Amino acid sequence: MRKPDFFIVGAAKSGTTSFQEYLKQHPRIFMPPGGEPNHFARDLDLALHITNRDERKYLSLFSGAGAATCLGEKSVWYLYSKTAATEISTFNEQAKIIIILRNPVDMVYSLHGQFLYTSNEDILSFQEALAVEDERRQGKRIPSSCHFPQGLLYSQVVDFAPQVQRYFDVFGRDKVCVLLFEDLVGKTPEVYRQVLEFLGVDPGYQPDFEVFNSAKPVRNLGLRRMIRENRPLAFFVRQLPPAFRHRIGNILGKMPGQTIPRSKKLDPGVRHELQSHFLPNVEQLSEVLGRDVTPWCKH
Numbered sequence: 001m002r003k004p005d006f007f008i009v010g011a012a013k014s015g016t017t018s019f020q021e022y023l024k025q026h027p028r029i030f031m032p033p034g035g036e037p038n039h040f041a042r043d044l045d046l047a048l049h050i051t052n053r054d055e056r057k058y059l060s061l062f063s064g065a066g067a068a069t070c071l072g073e074k075s076v077w078y079l080y081s082k083t084a085a086t087e088i089s090t091f092n093e094q095a096k097i098i099i100i101l102r103n104p105v106d107m108v109y110s111l112h113g114q115f116l117y118t119s120n121e122d123i124l125s126f127q128e129a130l131a132v133e134d135e136r137r138q139g140k141r142i143p144s145s146c147h148f149p150q151g152l153l154y155s156q157v158v159d160f161a162p163q164v165q166r167y168f169d170v171f172g173r174d175k176v177c178v179l180l181f182e183d184l185v186g187k188t189p190e191v192y193r194q195v196l197e198f199l200g201v202d203p204g205y206q207p208d209f210e211v212f213n214s215a216k217p218v219r220n221l222g223l224r225r226m227i228r229e230n231r232p233l234a235f236f237v238r239q240l241p242p243a244f245r246h247r248i249g250n251i252l253g254k255m256p257g258q259t260i261p262r263s264k265k266l267d268p269g270v271r272h273e274l275q276s277h278f279l280p281n282v283e284q285l286s287e288v289l290g291r292d293v294t295p296w297c298k299h
Contacts, residue, residue, distance in 0.1 A: 015184045136153060
């Protein structure tokens with residue numbers, strides 16, 4: 001069975017779903033339908049790991065490649081993982097890596113909203129969710145419906161410099177293509193062509209540049225809280241397989257019910273505070289990339 005040639009490894013909430021859809025339209029590129037495989041990153045408690053750990057089953061995802069010459073997959077938590085880069089290299093040392101990075105302030109705010117939608121998070125206040133990170137690092141304040149507890153360490157998730165450096169170290173810079181979210185949004189055709197050239201397929205193809213996986217409203221928070229605060233029910237939910245808990249969260253997000261108001265724009269005061277907090281990390285990332293991204297954290 002054929003192995004994938006490239007991997008979109010992250011970051012989450014950075015336009016990776018849209019970019020995957022653009023690549024899938026290319027006649028020479030195949031990416032499997034359905035959710036993210038999450039075959040690697042075995043240091044993370046990812047809900048879908050259980051279904052795709054077996055290598056034969058994983059490779060079967062690419063059985064429909066047909067005449068495609070370039071196979072790939074997207075699993076956005078491979079970037080956050082401390083082991084995925086080495087795992088992927090052991091699997092295919094010639095693999096190419098695509099990384100899309102976003103302003104960490106915008107990224108974590110969007111991620112918090114996504115986690116509320118999927119019931120991975122139960123703290124509606126973004127500021128409070130950030131404030132309890134130390135407790136969560138100790139295994140406290142974890143929702144009973146949580147399917148990915150390590151994702152709740154928001155500040156750790158956006159510590160991009162060591163994550164990118166890890167892929168540079170394992171694969172070499174020539175096999176790692178790093179893109180910025182703002183370039184993907186503002187210069188989509190140019191970025192798309194750049195990636196096609198990186199992958200070695202016809203760069204002249206033009207897909208339909210539609211936006212996918214935009215922010216979703218949070219619904220049924222009261223029902224979610226009822227599940228969490230009813231001890232027997234919460235205990236029962238915690239015993240379910242992670243993938244099933246993830247599915248329950250998605251069902252709650254799609255059910256008719258009260259929509260929880262959540263501003264699309266982060267409070268300016270909180271934004272400034274986070275910009276100052278993340279600035280050292282972003283300065284380090286600028287050094288790793290050889291590109292100045294500190295405007296992300298300038299007021």
